Amino acid sequence: MNRAQSTSAAPVPSVADVVPATPAHAAGIVALRDELARWMQARGIDQWREGEFTPAQVEREIAAGEWWVVEPEDRPGEVLGSVRVIWEDPEIWGEQPEPAGYIHGVAVDRSLTGTGTGTRLLHAAETVIAASGRRISRLDCDDNNPALKRFYSGLGYTPRGTATFHVPGPDFWVTVQRMERPLP
Numbered sequence: 001m002n003r004a005q006s007t008s009a010a011p012v013p014s015v016a017d018v019v020p021a022t023p024a025h026a027a028g029i030v031a032l033r034d035e036l037a038r039w040m041q042a043r044g045i046d047q048w049r050e051g052e053f054t055p056a057q058v059e060r061e062i063a064a065g066e067w068w069v070v071e072p073e074d075r076p077g078e079v080l081g082s083v084r085v086i087w088e089d090p091e092i093w094g095e096q097p098e099p100a101g102y103i104h105g106v107a108v109d110r111s112l113t114g115t116g117t118g119t120r121l122l123h124a125a126e127t128v129i130a131a132s133g134r135r136i137s138r139l140d141c142d143d144n145n146p147a148l149k150r151f152y153s154g155l156g157y158t159p160r161g162t163a164t165f166h167v168p169g170p171d172f173w174v175t176v177q178r179m180e181r182p183l184p
Helices: 023-042 055-063 117-131 146-154
Strands: 067-070 081-086 101-108 136-142 158-166 173-182
Touching: 023 055, 023 067, 023 081, 023 101, 055 067, 067 117, 081 117, 101 117, 117 136, 136 146, 146 158, 146 173
Parallel strands: 101 136
Antiparallel strands: 067 081, 081 101, 136 173, 158 173
């Protein structure tokens, strides 16, 4: 059992381990992502937009085995963190000669900031990638988010250039920093 620690006045939920998402988690994944999109937009970080994903879309991705979540120990089914792993990402990475796993949608409820939950989600995703026989983990983040780029660099991810792509919605283009890390 992992207990989140915090020095803030608000109680920090106790969270269970990272587990594969079920269809019951789809709406929670979307709600968390939308909440974080609003938070990022308010801070000038323009990587995610509210409404980019629907529960039906996430349910299809869950059925494909792409999502993992962190939920409160006392409220199974609620989502406090999420991560998605896919096996190809040609829109951002193009065709790559070596097989890799691509990490997307790392999201952590703001109540768990500083508790290591994001790192746990990344390590869980890397474990899934390594278990598939792939030895490279790749991800991306908004190129204008230096704090997130430092976080990923601190976990061993190395910059591998940028990519600009269109996100559904009016006039929404994003430039991301591509990063990768070899897995043991």
